[in-house]
Amino acid sequence: xxxxxxxxxxxxxxxxxxxxxxxxxxxxxxxxxxxxxxxxxxxxxxxxxxxxxxxxxxxxxxxxxxxxxxxxxxxxxxxxxxxxxxxxxxxxxxxxxxxxxxxxxxxxxxxxxxxxxxxxxxxxxxxxxxxxxxxxxxxxxxxxxxxxxxxxxxxxxxxxxxxxxxxxxxxxxxxxxxxxxxxxxxxxxxxxxxxxxxxxxxxxxxxxxxxxxxxxxxxxxxxxxxxxxxxxxxxxxxxxxxxxxxxxxxxxxxxxxxxxxxxxxxxxxxxxxxxxxxxxxxx
Amino acid sequence: xxxxxxxxxxxxxxxxxxxxxxxxxxxxxxxxxxxxxxxxxxxxxxxxxxxxxxxxxxxxxxxxxxxxxxxxxxxxxxxxxxxxxxxxxxxxxxxxxxxxxxxxxxxxxxxxxxxxxxxxxxxxxxxxxxxxxxxxxxxxxxxxxxxxxxxxxxxxxxxxxxxxxxxxxxxxxxxxxxxxxxxxxxxxxxxxxxxxxxxxxxxxxxxxxxxxxxxxxxxxxxxxxxxxxxxxxxxxxxxxxxxxxxxxxxxxxxxxxxxxxxxxxxxxxxxxxxxxxxxxxxxxxxxx
Numbered sequence: 001x002x003x004x005x006x007x008x009x010x011x012x013x014x015x016x017x018x019x020x021x022x023x024x025x026x027x028x029x030x031x032x033x034x035x036x037x038x039x040x041x042x043x044x045x046x047x048x049x050x051x052x053x054x055x056x057x058x059x060x061x062x063x064x065x066x067x068x069x070x071x072x073x074x075x076x077x078x079x080x081x082x083x084x085x086x087x088x089x090x091x092x093x094x095x096x097x098x099x100x101x102x103x104x105x106x107x108x109x110x111x112x113x114x115x116x117x118x119x120x121x122x123x124x125x126x127x128x129x130x131x132x133x134x135x136x137x138x139x140x141x142x143x144x145x146x147x148x149x150x151x152x153x154x155x156x157x158x159x160x161x162x163x164x165x166x167x168x169x170x171x172x173x174x175x176x177x178x179x180x181x182x183x184x185x186x187x188x189x190x191x192x193x194x195x196x197x198x199x200x201x202x203x204x205x206x207x208x209x210x211x212x213x214x215x216x217x218x219x220x221x222x223x224x225x226x227x228x229x230x231x232x233x234x235x236x237x238x239x240x241x242x243x244x245x246x247x248x249x250x251x252x253x254x255x256x257x258x259x260x261x262x263x264x265x266x267x268x269x270x271x272x273x274x275x276x277x278x279x280x281x282x283x
Numbered sequence: 284x285x286x287x288x289x290x291x292x293x294x295x296x297x298x299x300x301x302x303x304x305x306x307x308x309x310x311x312x313x314x315x316x317x318x319x320x321x322x323x324x325x326x327x328x329x330x331x332x333x334x335x336x337x338x339x340x341x342x343x344x345x346x347x348x349x350x351x352x353x354x355x356x357x358x359x360x361x362x363x364x365x366x367x368x369x370x371x372x373x374x375x376x377x378x379x380x381x382x383x384x385x386x387x388x389x390x391x392x393x394x395x396x397x398x399x400x401x402x403x404x405x406x407x408x409x410x411x412x413x414x415x416x417x418x419x420x421x422x423x424x425x426x427x428x429x430x431x432x433x434x435x436x437x438x439x440x441x442x443x444x445x446x447x448x449x450x451x452x453x454x455x456x457x458x459x460x461x462x463x464x465x466x467x468x469x470x471x472x473x474x475x476x477x478x479x480x481x482x483x484x485x486x487x488x489x490x491x492x493x494x495x496x497x498x499x500x501x502x503x504x505x506x507x508x509x510x511x512x513x514x515x516x517x518x519x520x521x522x523x524x525x526x527x528x529x530x531x532x533x534x535x536x537x538x539x540x541x542x543x544x545x546x547x548x549x550x551x552x553x554x555x556x557x558x559x560x561x562x563x564x565x566x567x568x569x570x571x
Contacts (some may be wrong), residue, residue, distance in 0.1 A: 010465060010466035017370045026346075028394050034399075043448045087301040104305055107302075114311065115494025124291050209400050238403070247407075261396045261397065
């Protein structure tokens with residue numbers, strides 16, 4: 001190959017590389033721009049605070065969906081925190097390089113790839129049918145806990161791993177037990193990272209639909225307890241888009257979702273920058 | 284309670300927490316299989332997998348059209364997403380100046396966070412009408428593939444970028460010192476060295492595509508038929524479960540769980556390959 005042709009191949013290749021970056025950005029702007037342009041004008045206080053009419057009309061607001069989403073997020077995170085962070089502590093602080101650890105790792109890695117709809121089937125059998133929680137926020141939350149466990153474990157693990165060894169050694173040297181070192185020194189230091197993981201999970205709950213479609217029933221009424229059925233914002237959007245012709249309402253709901261997710265992304269970026277800065281500065 | 288007592292027992296508590304994931308995984312396998320058993324027994328495993336007619340009302344449960352539907356949309360998405368994703372990963376890892384990267388990386392992260400129903404909605408309102416211009420109803424394999432392309436792109440980009448970055452610096456320096464152009468270095472040295480990581484990214488993206496249910500229900504038209512052109516409507520495995528699960532009962536419901544079993548096994552195989560690829564990649568880089 002002559003020098004000239006290598007140079008022109010390079011030019012062509014770089015054009016392709018820049019082109020693919022450009023297309024990715026275009027996709028993002030197209031989605032966000034389109035949703036916000038069509039959805040934002042529809043959003044008003046009355047849209048946020050009136051209940052959807054349900055059924056085939058698709059009219060009304062999204063108040064019940066907002067309340068259901070908040071209940072679901074709170075309940076899921078409340079159940080998820082202890083097993084998620086506990087598992088991360090085990091994997092970073094206690095696990096030895098043996099068969100038990102490989103099984104646990106295999107479980108976490110594989111569970112992370114199981115499709116949402118399969119979690120939905122599982123939740124439908126266990127929580128809705130066998131345990132008689134019926135189609136409810138509780139069934140949805142428990143299903144989500146199964147789905148999100150790997151996410152919280154991985155992010156918490158990263159956060160705990162990032163705490164410098166010297167922190168642990170200092171605590172142990174002062175006579176604390178291993179658990180005291182973990183509880184009073186390692187966990188507080190890892191907290192911003194763990195919080196980031198929890199917020200990532202909240203973002204995923206907001207976007208999740210398949211497993212909730214099968215476990216929450218999709219009622220558009222205001223939930224009265226954790227055993228009420230319901231629909232989250234994302235589910236409401238799905239029902240609007242597939243069962244009604246209220247595409248303007250669907251766009252407005254999508255705009256609300258996108259805005260919340262953009263806010264969540266900003267918080268995550270801010271938190272993880274702060275966490276990294278602290279870990280590098282405080283070592 | 285003394286602090287020593289707590290210290291001794293805390294270990295078992297966190298071990299119990301850590302075991303939950305594996306227990307859930309086993310429980311999913313057992314319960315899905317148990318629910319699917321009647322369908323496997325009555326319909327027969329071969330008849331179920333290779334049967335081409337899905338008519339729950341007259342007791343015919345062949346899921347081959349859905350298997351082919353899943354493969355078709357996934358393949359279509361991969362044909363578009365692999366070159367795009369790889370190009371974008373090279374851009375982020377090697378080509379782009381710092382400021383472009385600082386802008387592009389968060390953009391990719393946001394793309395991950397967008398709910399699948401929003402992708403589906405955009406699909407209904409923008410992509411389906413576009414395809415209708417070419418032919419058919421618009422609800423089609425092509426629409427599914429295009430929506431999935433956007434959904435798997437971030438997975439492929441971020442994992443490929445990481446693995447290109449993880450290639451030892453001296454590989455690149457060696458190639459450049461021998462007089463290779465930057466592109467020759469990328470194509471003949473960096474990408475081959477990062478091959479297993481890139482493979483893992485592609486495979487995980489495939490897993491995400493096969494498992495996607497709601498966005499596929501929204502844009503593929505859901506007709507249970509073996510598609511003969513990209514403009515034909517189709518139904519995927521994951522979509523097929525979600526479409527009917529809320530009103531199915533008896534053998535019909537069991538057949539939907541059988542689809543779940545097929546999906547679960549498919550994903551298990553895909554993920555195991557990805558995990559192996561990632562491990563091999565690490566080993567190669569450790570040795571190199």
